Amino acid sequence: MSDTQSILSIAKRTLETESKAIENLIDQLNDQFAEAVQYILESKGRVIVSGVGKSAIIASKIVATLNSTGTPAVFMHAADAIHGDLGTIQDNDVVVCISKSGNTPEIKALLPLIKIGKNKLIGMTGSMDSILAKQADFVLSTYVEKEACPNNLAPTTSTSAQMAMGDALAICLLELRGFSSADFAKYHPGGSLGKKLYLRVADIVINNQKPQVDATSGVKDVIVEISEKMLGVTAVMENNKVVGIVTDGDIRRMLSKYDNIGELTAKDIMTANPKSVTIDTLAVKALKTLQDNGISQLLAFDNGSYAGVVHIHNLINEGIL
Template sequence: MSDTQSILSIAKRTLEIESKAIGDLIGQLDEQFAQAVQYILDSQGRVVVSGVGKSAIVASKIVATLNSTGTPAIFMHAADAIHGDLGTIQKDDIVICLSKSGNTTEIKALLPLIKSGGNKLIGITGNMDSFLAKQADFVLGTYVEKEACPNNLAPTTSTSAQMAMGDALAICLLELRGFSSADFAKYHPGGSLGKKLYLRVADIVVSNQKPEVDVASSVKEVIVEISKKMLGVTAVTENGKVVGIVTDGDIRRMLSKHDNISGLTAKDIMTSDPKSVEVDTLAVKALKLLQEKNISQLLAFDEGNYAGVVHIHNLINEGIL
């Protein structure tokens, strides 16, 4: 077997083991999962997620997912908690502890302290007979047959299972809260993801120049306007209303057909009924229309009034594409 085949074989085996383990989690879901979700939903406090080692890293990711989907959460390392960080947990908070074995030293030291504070405890563990499982108010089982590691040592499959269970928890809470894409945008204002959720055509056209010529404008005037406004296009108007569009592509096609252009006007070379969007349209929807029509520009309108042009380069620069 070649090196390439050997590498791909190992990768495929790893993914098969992990995907099977995640699929097997479905059979471990029970009433306690539903009760845990409902308790978090009804709670006035935050969700404090804790763990040790690789489980602590997964806990941090679960916290990030919960926060971004409308459930206030905070990470607390189990080892740090028993050395001064226990004050992280407030009166109404719910604590989620992650541990494959459920019997690690730090977890055993932490759980009685959580219980003494009266906080509800959710355990995510692969060992239903463990100390964590027995102490938890709600237990979410994440048992896996084996790690993807050939020595069955490095946390791989088990951490994938923990991650998936955390996602299931977060998405249940998201849907039960009626958390919308608008809500999501408030939590993700930066980067391309946020822009896809809130950036509108109006936010783009305001920064562009507004190319416009009259139907009677000469071809020279059309070319000058397109060049001056640097968008590769101009709207064509008559009595203040848009009746067509001329692109730099239209100019090239005109030159290939006519030897003498001195008598031509914008009306002679324009495309009627240009593709357009309203200014309150999401930029990502404008991009979809550009791609569907295989064009580079759209005219933008504000309640029927010509507002400007959105160019595909604007969307590329904004990180939408």
């Protein structure tokens, strides 16, 4: 069995090889990359991304990235394209073919068919002498010196380079389109990522109870309100306005400070000027306020009126934290 240091050495060597290959892509960028981006930007069609083998898997990932960042894209397997799926390509579409060698049989068969359709072809290849590079309208070089595989066979470094080049393409298009976080939210409504972009305090407090006591309420009533509403806090009201809060921590501090609590009121033990947010605040910003102040609850207000409480556990349950 290999020892820990041997395993870590192999892993580090792999990552170093791949990171250097990606860094070398910077020097391979040229005017054709910029022209390809500009052509896609001005195109009225979609981006069709194709490949075979591991390159097909990378093509699928690039399609997902493009779609999620505002550029309509479709994956088309090169082998399936020459067996009926060529109809995927429409008149105004731009085709991106990915191939390390640029000479695979499926790519060779596909290229003339794309040319017949008069669609612009972007070739992403590691060989500038390949058929793909020679026939493409724009060539994106993803040349790598060697694979991370010790036999220089398994696609590793080359696929990392392809993925990085695809990301560069997508991010250029994203920025040139002025694609905003609001646009991003439209394409990512589910999961924690989407919630960080659209979930607001109003969406949370509506599901919580609304704890509140009068400033003159006795300690027993305060404790009961906190316990029943299960948010670890209650707002303290005076003349229909919030004048403070009482938290679980305030109750503990009261018990350690006073021997006789029978005459105490909510106003005696409350924390004045509590931290708060408006209901239209993004939940992720409410979380930052909680973290910055080392607290667990925030009061929420709607046009100056007390609307409820947002608790850090709400944000955990929503996947924001």
